[in-house]
Amino acid sequence: MKKIINIILLTVIIAFSTVNAQDFQGVATYKTHRDFDIKMDSTKMNDAKQKQIMEMMKKQFQKTYILTFDKKESLYQQEEELDKPQVGSGFQMSLGSSGSDVFYKNIKDKRYVDQKETMGKRFLIKDSISPIEWKLESDTKHIGEYMCFKATYTKQVPKINFNFSSNSNNDEEKDEAEAPEMIERTVTAWYTPQIPVSNGPAKYQGLPGLILEIHDGKLTVICSKIVINPEEKNEIEAPSKGKEVSQTEYDDIMEKKSKEMLERYAPSRGAKDGTIHITVGG
Template structure:
């Protein structure tokens, strides 16, 4: 039996149970984890401090998100958590998005609104959903009680090399104009036609069923809880706060601000007692 036939049978079997429900909606909880490999100059930090910082970094890369969805739209928001920890000795750690960030998708209109707080400023990114050229695979597995199918697609991503040992400022004027080196990355998704919505966490969508698991480079997203048609109906409304920009405008702003920050905080040669700032987005 081909993958397409299997999917069609499951969709037809579940469609009358869920999709025809007038107020069909659900709430899915996702756990996210991002692997990292950062080398820190031992002359700037002793072993005990490095170990403490790395443990805190691991915790910071483990987050919980809630996806509230219906047949046409969704809200994806980080679960409330305690303030980000800091380590003594001048090290400040900030990873990823703010807990107040909200990502709204309307898969029927093929648009999204991404409310972000970045570098102390609020942005409202509005743009069209880019179609994903998924390849439906024959592999299957269960995630909880749901039968899931595998899908993959390939995208080009910048090849980034981090060097935290460098203590020189960015002064090469040609660096700004240098073309980024790109590499291919295969993204893997596991989706279930038993929940017949073409949606998923963050920007992932476009499959014949809710996406329950994603592997995208260092990022892993796994659903560990789903409630279909909860007793308390959840309103799904697009966010409205922040300076409205397109995705390309936001990307240009972030590129400029990141360059300014690196130039400002990069320690001078021979300087002592440097403050180490680490910020890794995601």
């Protein structure tokens, strides 16, 4: 471990001159995708239709984000894209993020501002950055021209089971939702001290170098391009439009809305229309 830390420190010292200028800025492009495992009611949908839906969902989860950063601030925003393909009537999907979302981080002041447009409403989530207890590992690899080091941390997340069968024939329906089962998940990051800013995509940060790759459960985020000190500098400013809430307040609102949507669109007992309604969190 001491050897790894010494290598990191040496790399930071070499790279420090690159970022020491007051006008230092970088632009990193990230590609994301999310694996999923779902079950559909085969009695309501043929194999060809199921395959078509699965391919459409894959494309829904393939996104491109741009991280504009300097020594203390960053903006993370989805790249503008064409509308995703729709499968047809009877299939509805609501994703937890919008192309107009903007995530601002100030790693110096340890705060963030997350502008989200959800269910037709715009929210401005303001809160402090939670420290991540990273464990620096000895593994290394190259991502493009950058030497990267591995880091991991564990967190507790709710276990979620997706079941998109339109049959709703449970003998008993519970009046109150049970607390979700929690499981432990290991998050893996690859960061490069060659770009010594303690930042990364979305809420990932806190390492001695820019994070270029993340594996968090079924979510994968990989940097595909980096431009250091582009000719045309971009303004890094916190978004300011939307209803101001804390992260906890926003999570409570989304949980309530999700329950309302499930109750509204859940197929009635014995329904035969085969409609599938899906809501997937960001």
